[in-house]
Amino acid sequence: MDSQNMSYNAGQAKGQAQEKASNVMDKASNAAQSAQDSMQQAGQQMQQKAQGAVDSVKSATGMNR
Numbered sequence: 255m256d257s258q259n260m261s262y263n264a265g266q267a268k269g270q271a272q273e274k275a276s277n278v279m280d281k282a283s284n285a286a287q288s289a290q291d292s293m294q295q296a297g298q299q300m301q302q303k304a305q306g307a308v309d310s311v312k313s314a315t316g317m318n319r
Contacts, residue, residue, distance in 0.1 A: 312318040 309318070
């Protein structure tokens with residue numbers, strides 16, 4: 255194998271490695287975004303449940319009048 259072919263193959267390998275690394279980073283970014291969305295949704299649900307509990311206590315104690 256001559257020097258030109260070796261350089262070409264090395265360039266191909268480097269390009270493939272960069273593409274794989276980019277794909278891994280994209281997947282990690284997507285996973286992080288999904289986790290963030292899930293946590294935000296869970297937080298909103300907890301806030302709604304807490305508000306419902308407050309409203310129930312106010313109603314039960316007559317504080318909502």
